[in-house]
Amino acid sequence: MVSSSLAGADAAFQEALRRDDPAELYDRAPCGYLSTTPDGVIVRVNATFLAWTGHRREDLVGRGRFVDLLSVGGRIYHETHYAPMLRLQGAAREIALEIVCADGRRLPVLVNSVLDHDSDGAPSVVRTAVFDATERRRYEQEVLAAKRRAEESEARAVQLAQTLQQTLIPPTPPHIPGLDVAAAYRPAGDGRHVGGDFYDVFQVSTDDWVVALGDVQGKGAEAAVVTALARYTVRAASVDHDSPSEVLRTLDHVLHSSETDRFCTAVLVRVRRSEGTWRATVACGGHPLPLLRRAGRSPVRVGEHGALLGVLPHARFTDTEVALKPGDALVLFTDGVTEARRPGQFYGIERLLAVVDEHRAAAAEVTDAILADVMTFQSGDARDDIAVVTVAVH
Amino acid sequence: MDTVQKHNIRVSGVPGAQPVVFAHGFGCDQNMWRHVAPHFEDAFTVITFDHVGAGGSDLSAYDPVRHGSLQGYAEDVLAIIDDLDLKDVVLVGHSVSAMIAVLAAVAEPDRFEKLVLVGPSPRYTDDAGYSGGFTEADITELLESLDSNYLGWSSAIAPVIMGNADRPELGAELTASFCRTDPEIARRFAHVTFLSDNRADLADVTVPTLVLQCTDDVIAPVAVGEYVRDAIPGAELVMLDATGHCPNLSAPESTTAAIAAFVRG
Numbered sequence: 001m002v003s004s005s006l007a008g009a010d011a012a013f014q015e016a017l018r019r020d021d022p023a024e025l026y027d028r029a030p031c032g033y034l035s036t037t038p039d040g041v042i043v044r045v046n047a048t049f050l051a052w053t054g055h056r057r058e059d060l061v062g063r064g065r066f067v068d069l070l071s072v073g074g075r076i077y078h079e080t081h082y083a084p085m086l087r088l089q090g091a092a093r094e095i096a097l098e099i100v101c102a103d104g105r106r107l108p109v110l111v112n113s114v115l116d117h118d119s120d121g122a123p124s125v126v127r128t129a130v131f132d133a134t135e136r137r138r139y140e141q142e143v144l145a146a147k148r149r150a151e152e153s154e155a156r157a158v159q160l161a162q163t164l165q166q167t168l169i170p171p172t173p174p175h176i177p178g179l180d181v182a183a184a185y186r187p188a189g190d191g192r193h194v195g196g197d198f199y200d201v202f203q204v205s206t207d208d209w210v211v212a213l214g215d216v217q218g219k220g221a222e223a224a225v226v227t228a229l230a231r232y233t234v235r236a237a238s239v240d241h242d243s244p245s246e247v248l249r250t251l252d253h254v255l256h257s258s259e260t261d262r263f264c265t266a267v268l269v270r271v272r273r274s275e276g277t278w279r280a281t282v283a284c285g286g287h288p289l290p291l292l293r294r295a296g297r298s299p300v301r302v303g304e305h306g307a308l309l310g311v312l313p314h315a316r317f318t319d320t321e322v323a324l325k326p327g328d329a330l331v332l333f334t335d336g337v338t339e340a341r342r343p344g345q346f347y348g349i350e351r352l353l354a355v356v357d358e359h360r361a362a363a364a365e366v367t368d369a370i371l372a373d374v375m376t377f378q379s380g381d382a383r384d385d386i387a388v389v390t391v392a393v394h
Numbered sequence: 395m396d397t398v399q400k401h402n403i404r405v406s407g408v409p410g411a412q413p414v415v416f417a418h419g420f421g422c423d424q425n426m427w428r429h430v431a432p433h434f435e436d437a438f439t440v441i442t443f444d445h446v447g448a449g450g451s452d453l454s455a456y457d458p459v460r461h462g463s464l465q466g467y468a469e470d471v472l473a474i475i476d477d478l479d480l481k482d483v484v485l486v487g488h489s490v491s492a493m494i495a496v497l498a499a500v501a502e503p504d505r506f507e508k509l510v511l512v513g514p515s516p517r518y519t520d521d522a523g524y525s526g527g528f529t530e531a532d533i534t535e536l537l538e539s540l541d542s543n544y545l546g547w548s549s550a551i552a553p554v555i556m557g558n559a560d561r562p563e564l565g566a567e568l569t570a571s572f573c574r575t576d577p578e579i580a581r582r583f584a585h586v587t588f589l590s591d592n593r594a595d596l597a598d599v600t601v602p603t604l605v606l607q608c609t610d611d612v613i614a615p616v617a618v619g620e621y622v623r624d625a626i627p628g629a630e631l632v633m634l635d636a637t638g639h640c641p642n643l644s645a646p647e648s649t650t651a652a653i654a655a656f657v658r659g
Contacts, residue, residue: 039637039644067612067638072528073535075612076588077543079639080421080489081573087643088425096542137542144541 032130038123054102108137182363195385214266244268244283255310295327329392336384402450407435419489423449429646447579468497596625
């Protein structure tokens with residue numbers, strides 16, 4: 001048994017070898033073969049290529065050029081990429097083209113070509129192998145379409161986030177006669193995601209202004225919804241209530257009754273001028289206390305801590321009133337400043353107090369100095385949003 | 395950004411001599427000129443460069459707005475000329491760079507002494523009374539063809555040296571980045587190249603111009619070359635005995651001879 005099956009295998013081997021002489025191998029190879037002059041005139045073509053495309057040998061050899069067999073897009077690609085690569089590199093590999101068949105049908109193919117040279121080094125012949133790539137091309141087109149959809153969707157999401165962000169962050173605070181106001185905002189990470197920090201500076205009536213700064217828990221679209229809700233609630237409630245603690249109480253109620261389970265922190269300062277003197281009323285809800293820096297003295301925290309907004313059932317908020325004299329300043333900030341981290345270390349309140357103590361010129365100077373120092377501290381990689389608003393009296 | 399790095403500029407030939415600037419077309423990079431440009435090093439300052447987005451250029455300098463029209467590419471060429479302080483320039487533009495050269499010469503004619511347009515076409519798509527050779531559907535098909543071929547190309551292309559064991563004369567500087575670029579940039583450049591219409595600019599060229607035309611160019615047919623010659627005041631046309639769109643590669647000797655006869659004469 002064993003010896004007869006071996007003898008059979010040997011016979012099959014000999015038969016296959018005999019039938020697959022070089023001419024057969026060329027003509028009936030499982031890929032198309034074409035040879036052309038360096039300028040592309042077809043000089044030889046195998047039976048497989050003719051069977052795939054329906055072209056007749058006599059129409060191609062000596063008459064047609066390879067480029068003429070391609071779809072128009074493929075011709076341009078051939079002239080601008082394929083032919084230059086072949087000329088300069090001597091080979092072109094895995095080029096995706098479409099052959100126009102005799103009946104007009106398109107055959108997607110992958111093409112490898114080599115340019116051979118004569119003994120003087122002059123180009124002599126181009127040998128091309130053509131592989132049917134119908135299924136592969138269909139798959140590639142699906143992949144490409146999916147990639148494009150993903151890219152478009154990503155671009156839309158980024159644009160939406162940025163647009164949303166712009167609506168939430170007033171780029172520059174308004175000019176308030178008699179006050180010097182500056183603000184800075186830097187989103188965490190690459191700045192492509194909607195952050196949770198916000199600030200707002202708006203007028204209620206003549207010489208009556210509100211400065212609000214807050215931090216909504218989390219990021220992204222849901223946080224942005226809460227940010228917008230908080231901001232507009234503060235604006236609306238400030239018309240009804242003079243007291244910032246009352247405004248925070250309203251905001252607390254609104255967050256409780258809204259469908260979100262997110263919470264936020266905020267500091268509100270009502271700044272009013274009467275008889276030439278500015279007075280500030282400060283109220284805090286779960287937020288770091290702002291800093292008060294009097295002319296010629298070290299900065300201190302001002303106000304009383306209040307509850308997180310939208311969390312506790314009977315939250316209490318307290319107003320603290322201070323008179324602001326020329327040279328005094330209030331600095332509002334989010335925890336992205338004090339909780340900025342580097343290995344083994346928080347930025348902390350002491351470092352912030354030192355920066356505020358040192359920079360006493362315009363509001364913009366101390367605001368920019370804080371942002372710059374916090375960014376330097378974290379080596380430019382902010383893990384949390386940073387927002388700072390400074391209000392100084394001229 | 396340094397212009398030399400931005401455009402991967404190479405300067406050779408005789409320092410201080412009249413400059414010949416070679417601008418490559420859509421598809422590949424300045425290596426397209428490697429069989430032609432060296433023949434001018436005996437008497438000229440020879441400058442080759444890569445358009446932003448091609449070859450060894452700084453991809454980060456690509457600006458979708460500036461490079462959203464051929465005018466932006468022409469401004470790039472003028473910036474190169476300005477930064478290198480070149481005067482009496484001979485500008486040789488192949489393919490789309492022929493029209494870039496036209497725009498540059500129209501904008502600042504005093505900079506140029508001569509223009510050589512190799513395989514120019516002021517408009518690739520057909521229009522009423524004008525045959526550019528392509529329909530808009532053809533251009534859409536080209537973009538698909540680019541997509542198929544750029545599919546596997548990474549946007550960060552390491553300049554890997556090609557193994558050309560059998561053709562060592564190609565040297566080490568020809569890298570895999572030849573004809574390869576960021577797929578998105580290539581797409582945009584294809585749009586700008588094949589959908590521009592610069593026919594109206596041709597009449598404004600005041601610089602002496604030579605058109606080099608191949609006999610069998612599927613991209614810029616003979617009739618289009620003749621259109622360019624007729625539209626540019628005083629332009630001459632020389633037919634090259636070459637097939638295809640890249641005589642600088644397929645027929646470098648006759649291309650060189652035709653340019654030399656024009657610029658050395």
